[in-house]
Amino acid sequence: MEVETITTDTASYSVHGNPPEMTKSHHKKSRNSLFKMPKYIREILAEMVGTYLLVMIGQAAIANYKLNRNSKVGVDHFAVAFTFGIGAMSGIAASMPISGSHLNPAVSLAFALSGRLSMCKVPHYLLGQYIGALLASFTVFVAYYEGIEAYDHGNRIAYGGEWFTINQTRMAEIASGDIFATFPAPWITVTSALIDQIIATFALVFCVLAVTDKRAKLPEYLHPFMLGMVICGVVVAFGLQCGAALNPARDLSPRLFLLIGGYGFDAFRPTESLYWAVAGIIGPHIGAIIAAWSYGLLLWDDKTNEDQHE
Structure with a gap:
């Protein structure tokens, strides 16, 4: 049929x-x-996710040590630096195929100045980075909320300084804002903070430019590991005085989160209310500009610049 x-x-x-x-x-x-x-849009999302992983993993490590009052060593700076390196590896690996994984406004600025990134892309790269860091702070706050409550007894203090007290308890002993943003050591002046972050960010960005230089012919699958180790080393070397801010997104977005998360303007008050701008924003950008200029002066050439320009 x-x-x-x-x-x-x-x-x-x-x-x-x-x-x-x-x-x-x-x-x-x-x-x-x-x-x-x-x-x-994909580049914004890539930078957002990469920065989120970097900041979230690093902040969680700080919270893990700081909130553990039984810890005999307090905050283990090397362990935190190493964990930030792991966070950087994760973020770089996740975003590299799409955006090149800058994860740092200072790095994006340096890449633009050295001709590796179109200046037109800088604004949306920065947008993704700042949003990612803000979301990371919110995530860590939610994850460790009860631990923070037990630590500060509901007194949302971002920075206690060295001598201020509340109910006979030094504010520095219950301040939890440094889980999220960086704060200066008690002896640091504005000038010292600026110099510290210029040098530290210069070292970081110069190494990033070197590792990602196509003439180095380093396999891309090694970039996350190498850059993660660079970040770990710089944080260990420059973590004492300013907490190794290095990254405006990693510092400003968490500081804004502290402002809206119950800590108030306390997060912006250290060092005559100038630290957040000088160490968190101005210093890293100056360091990045110097790194881009010096790398171009010493190790660049026109042909390579044309090959790597996007």
Whole structure:
């Protein structure tokens, strides 16, 4: 008996059978359509996710040590630095295929000045980085909320200084804001904080430019590991005086979170209310500019600049 067939615009099939499965090409096309978005949106999301991983993992390590009053060593600075390096490895690996994994406004600025990133892309790179760091702070606060409550007894103090007291308890002993943002050592002046962050960020950005230079011919799969170790080393070397801010997004976004999260303007008061701007923003950007200029002066050439320009 002849079997009647029905023809559609997609396939022809028997009325006694089931429609054929969707072809692989049609499935791939549908999947691509579902996830298709403008490149700049993907770059924003990549920088956001990468920065989120970097900051969240690092802050969680600080919280883990600081909130543990039974710890005999207090905050283990090397362990925190190493964990920030692990966070950097994770963030870089996650975002590298899409945005190049800057994760730091100072790095994006240096890449733009050295011709590796279009200046037009800098604003949306920075947007992703600042949002990622803000979300990371919120995540750590939620994850460690009860621990913070037990630590500060509900007294949301960002920075206790050295001598201020509340109910005969030094505020420095119950201040929990340094889980999220960096704060100066008691002896640090504005000038010292500026110099500290210029030098530290210069070292970081210069190494980033060197590792990612195509002339070095380093396999890209090694970049996350090498850059993570660079961050770990710089944080260990420059963590005492200013907490190794190095990254405006890692410092300003958590500070804004402290402002809206119950800590008030206390997070912006250290060192005559200038520390947050000098050490958190101005110093890192100056260090990045010097690194880009000096790297271009010493190790760059026009042909390489053309090859690496986006």
